[in-house]
Amino acid sequence: MNNRFIALGRATEHTPVEVKPIVEGQVKAYFAKDVFTRERMKEYIASTVLEELFDAVDNGRTISRDIANSVAIGMRKWAMDRGATHYTHWFQPLTGGTAEKHDAFFDLRGDGSIMEDFSGNALYQQEPDASSFPNGGIRNTFEARGYSAWDPSSPVFLVGDTLCIPTIFVAYTGEALDYKTPLIRSTAALCKAAREVCWYFDKSVRHVHTNLGWEQEYFLVDEDLFDARPDLMLTGRTLMGHSSAKNQQLEDHYFGAIPARVLNFMIDLEHEALRVGIPIKTRHNEVAPNQFEMAPIFEDVNLANDHNLLIMSIMEKVARRHHFRVLLHEKPFAGVNGSGKHCNWSMQTNTGINLLAPGKNPYQNLQFVTFLVNVLMAVYKYNGLLKATISSATNAHRLGANEAPPAIISVFLGKQITEVLDKLEKASAKEGIIINAKKEMKLGVATIPEILLDNTDRNRTSPFAFTGNRFEFRAVGSSANCGAAMLALNAAVAEQLMDFKKAVDTLIDKGEPKERALFEIIRKYIVACKPIRFDGNGYSEEWKKEAAQRGLDCETSVPVIFERYLDKQTIEMFKKTQVLTEAELQARCEVKWENYNKKLQIESRVLGDLVINHVIPAANRYQSILLDNVLKIKQAFAPEEAQKLAANDSLMIHRIADHVSAIIEGVDEMTKVRHIANRKINEHEKAIAYHDTVVPLMENIRKHADELEMIIDDELWALPKYRELMFIR
Numbered sequence: 001m002n003n004r005f006i007a008l009g010r011a012t013e014h015t016p017v018e019v020k021p022i023v024e025g026q027v028k029a030y031f032a033k034d035v036f037t038r039e040r041m042k043e044y045i046a047s048t049v050l051e052e053l054f055d056a057v058d059n060g061r062t063i064s065r066d067i068a069n070s071v072a073i074g075m076r077k078w079a080m081d082r083g084a085t086h087y088t089h090w091f092q093p094l095t096g097g098t099a100e101k102h103d104a105f106f107d108l109r110g111d112g113s114i115m116e117d118f119s120g121n122a123l124y125q126q127e128p129d130a131s132s133f134p135n136g137g138i139r140n141t142f143e144a145r146g147y148s149a150w151d152p153s154s155p156v157f158l159v160g161d162t163l164c165i166p167t168i169f170v171a172y173t174g175e176a177l178d179y180k181t182p183l184i185r186s187t188a189a190l191c192k193a194a195r196e197v198c199w200y201f202d203k204s205v206r207h208v209h210t211n212l213g214w215e216q217e218y219f220l221v222d223e224d225l226f227d228a229r230p231d232l233m234l235t236g237r238t239l240m241g242h243s244s245a246k247n248q249q250l251e252d253h254y255f256g257a258i259p260a261r262v263l264n265f266m267i268d269l270e271h272e273a274l275r276v277g278i279p280i281k282t283r284h285n286e287v288a289p290n291q292f293e294m295a296p297i298f299e300d301v302n303l304a305n306d307h308n309l310l311i312m313s314i315m316e317k318v319a320r321r322h323h324f325r326v327l328l329h330e331k332p333f334a335g336v337n338g339s340g341k342h343c344n345w346s347m348q349t350n351t352g353i354n355l356l357a358p359g360k361n362p363y364q365n366l367q368f369v370t371f372l373v374n375v376l377m378a379v380y381k382y383n384g385l386l387k388a389t390i391s392s393a394t395n396a397h398r399l400g401a402n403e404a405p406p407a408i409i410s411v412f413l414g415k416q417i418t419e420v421l422d423k424l425e426k427a428s429a430k431e432g433i434i435i436n437a438k439k440e441m442k443l444g445v446a447t448i449p450e451i452l453l454d455n456t457d458r459n460r461t462s463p464f465a466f467t468g469n470r471f472e473f474r475a476v477g478s479s480a481n482c483g484a485a486m487l488a489l490n491a492a493v494a495e496q497l498m499d500f501k502k503a504v505d506t507l508i509d510k511g512e513p514k515e516r517a518l519f520e521i522i523r524k525y526i527v528a529c530k531p532i533r534f535d536g537n538g539y540s541e542e543w544k545k546e547a548a549q550r551g552l553d554c555e556t557s558v559p560v561i562f563e564r565y566l567d568k569q570t571i572e573m574f575k576k577t578q579v580l581t582e583a584e585l586q587a588r589c590e591v592k593w594e595n596y597n598k599k600l601q602i603e604s605r606v607l608g609d610l611v612i613n614h615v616i617p618a619a620n621r622y623q624s625i626l627l628d629n630v631l632k633i634k635q636a637f638a639p640e641e642a643q644k645l646a647a648n649d650s651l652m653i654h655r656i657a658d659h660v661s662a663i664i665e666g667v668d669e670m671t672k673v674r675h676i677a678n679r680k681i682n683e684h685e686k687a688i689a690y691h692d693t694v695v696p697l698m699e700n701i702r703k704h705a706d707e708l709e710m711i712i713d714d715e716l717w718a719l720p721k722y723r724e725l726m727f728i729r
C-alpha cells in the first residue's frame with residue numbers, strides 16, 4: 001500500500017499472508033473433500049436407497065419420506081465424522097446472496113436427556129422465519145409461512161462445523177420466493193422442449209441439460225482504506241472520488257503480473273473452492289487496476305449457480321484473512337471498467353452432444369443450426385425481458401458505460417456463422433437440403449465444421465455473443481444471482497422450441513419430408529430474427545439509433561425496464577413453460593422495485609452525510625488556511641502588492657465557496673425529492689421517482705465534491721482517494 005494513510009498512521013502496510021499452493025497431483029485428493037458426493041454416499045447409505053435416490057434425481061421424480069430419512073441418517077453420520085455439529089438449509093432469497101439458519105444436530109428426549117438427531121423431516125423441510133425475506137406481497141395475500149425444501153440435485157457440503165443443505169424456498173401455497181425454484185423448473189421445461197426437437201435427429205435422446213460456466217469479476221481493496229470509506233462500506237461502491245491520473249489507460253494491469261498479496265489470496269480462495277467441489281480453473285488480472293477474474297469449468301446450471309453463490313460468500317471470508325475487502329459491486333469506481341459475470345450457456349444431450357456446437361455431418365449440422373436459430377428467435381422475442389433480468393440499481397452503472405455491454409440486447413454471431421445463416425436464407429429449399437437417392441442428406445452449407453475451427457472472432461462490445469460452442473451472456477452483473485437471467489433464457493428458449501416443433505409438425509402433417517419442413521421453418525426464422533443480430537460496435541451512437549429503428553428495447557431507466565416482467569407475452573411464456581405464474585412474476589417485480597428503492601435511498605443518504613460531514617468540513621478548513629494566508633499577506637505587504645499576491649488564494653476561496661454552496665443546495669434539494677419519493681406507497685412509482693428525481697441530483701452533488709477533492713490540500717482530505725484505493729503493491 002502506497003499512501004498518506006500509512007504516513008498518517010491510519011493504515012497498515014500489509015505483507016502477503018503466506019499460503020501453501022496445492023502441489024501438482026494433489027488436486028484429485030483435495031477436490032470435493034467437503035462434499036457428500038455420490039461416491040461418498042456409497043459408504044454411508046444402503047445401495048437400494050441410493051438407487052432410488054439417484055433415479056429420482058436423474059429423472060426429476062419426487063423422493064419419498066422413507067428415502068429422505070435413510071439419506072438423512074447417512075448424511076449426518078458423514079458430517080459428524082468430519083466434525084460437524086450443526087446443519088443449515090441454504091437458500092437463495094430474492095434479496096440476492098444466500099440465507100441460512102443453523103441448527104444443532106441434537107434434540108432433547110422427553111426425559112431431558114440429549115439425543116443426536118437429524119431426521120428425514122429436517123433434511124426435507126424447514127420453516128425459516130420467512131417474514132424477514134422479501135416476498136412482493138405473496139405471503140401477505142396467501143399464507144404467512146415460507147418453507148425451505150431439500151434440492152437433492154445439488155450435493156450437500158460442509159462449511160466449518162456446519163452441514164449445508166441446498167434448498168428451494170417457497171411459500172406455504174407453493175409460490176417460489178427464491179431463484180432456485182424457477183431455475184429448476186426452467187431446466188425441466190427446456191429439457192422437455194429440447195428433447196422433443198432432438199427427436200427429429202436422434203430418437204435415443206432422453207435428457208437435455210443446460211450448462212453454465214460463469215466468469216466472476218471482482219475488485220480487491222485494502223481493508224484499512226475500505227474502512228475509511230463509508231460509501232464503500234455501506235453501499236459497495238464509491239459515491240464520489242476524482243479519477244486517478246493513471247488508471248487503466250496503459251492496460252498494464254491486464255497484462256501485468258498478479259501482485260503477491262493478491263496471488264496468495266487467490267491460491268487460498270482456490271483451496272477453499274476446490275474443497276467444496278467448485279472446479280475453479282482460471283484466474284487472471286482484469287482491465288481496471290485491482291480488478292480480477294476467476295472462472296470454473298462449466299457445470300449443470302443449477303449446480304453451477306449454487307457454486308457461484310457459494311464462492312461469492314467464500315471470497316468475502318478469505319479476503320478478510322488477507323486484509324482485503326472484495327468488491328462484487330458492478331461499478332465500484334467511476335471511470336474505470338465495471339465488473340460483470342459472463343454466463344456461458346449451452347445445451348447438452350445425455351448422449352454427449354453439445355447442441356450449440358457444429359457437428360461432424362450434415363445431420364448434426366442441421367441440428368446445430370436448428371438450436372442456434374431457435375436461441376436467436378428467443379433472444380429476439382424477449383430481448384426486453386432478458387435486459388430486465390440483468391438490470392438492477394447496481395448494474396445500471398455498468399451497462400452502457402462504454403467499457404461494458406450496452407443497454408440494448410443484441411446477438412453477436414461472428415463472420416462465419418453469419419455467412420452460414422446468410423447462405424441458408426438465400427438457398428432455395430432444394431439447394432438447402434439435398435437428399436439423394438440413398439436417402440443421404442446434404443446441407444447446403446456443408447463446410448460448417450471446417451470454417452469454425454478458427455473461431456477467434458470476438459466482439460467485446462456485444463452483450464450476448466456466440467463463442468463457438470456456446471452463448472456468452474455478458475450483460476449479467478458481478479453481484480447478481482445468475483439464476484435470474486438463466487431461468488428466463490431457459491424458459492424463452494423452451495417456449496421457442498415448442499413453437500418450432502408445432503410449426504414443423506404442421507408441415508410434416510401436410511406431407512412435407514421432415515428435413516424440408518425443418519429447413520423451411522429455420523429459413524423463416526433466420527429472416528424473422530434478423531434485427532437481433534449485430535456484429536458492429538455496440539458502444540457507438542449509431543447503434544443506439546439503429547437498434548431503435550429495428551424495434552429493439554432501448555429503454556435505459558431500470559424501474560421501467562422491470563416492467564418487461566409483466567408484459568403480456570412474458571406472462572404467457574412463463575405460464576406456458578410452467579416456470580413462473582403471473583402472481584410470482586408480480587411478486588418478483590415488486591421485490592425488484594423495492595430493492596431498487598432501498599438501495600437508492602441508502603446511497604442518497606450516505607452521499608448526503610459524506611459531503612456534509614467530510615467534504616464540506618475539509619473544504620472549510622482549507623478555506624480558512626487560505627484566508628489566514630490572505631490576511632498575513634495583507635499585513636506583510638503594501639496594499640497594491642498584497643492585492644496581487646493574494647489574488648490566487650482569493651480565487652480559490654471563491655471557488656471553494658461556490659462548490660460548497662452548490663453542494664448544500666444540492667443536498668437540500670435531494671432530501672426534498674427523496675421525501676416526496678418516499679411518500680409514494682406504490683413501489684413502482686417510487687422507483688420511477690427515485691430514478692428521475694433523486695439520481696440526477698446525486699450526480700450533480702458528486703461533480704462538485706470531486707472538484708473540491710482536486711483543489712483541497714491532500715492532508716486535509718480524510719477519504720482515501722481513487723489512486724490509493726485502486727493500486728495494491
Ligand code: ADP
Nearest residue numbers: 211212213214295296297298344345346469470
Ligand atoms: P473466455 O475466453 O471467454 O475467457 P474460457 O475458456 O475461459 O473463455 O471459458 C469461460 C467459461 O466458459 C468457463 O467456465 C468454461 O468452462 C465455460 N464453457 C466452455 N465451454 C462451454 C460450454 N459448451 N457450455 C457452457 N460453458 C462453457
Ligand code: MG
Nearest residue numbers: 215342344472
Ligand atoms: Mg468469456
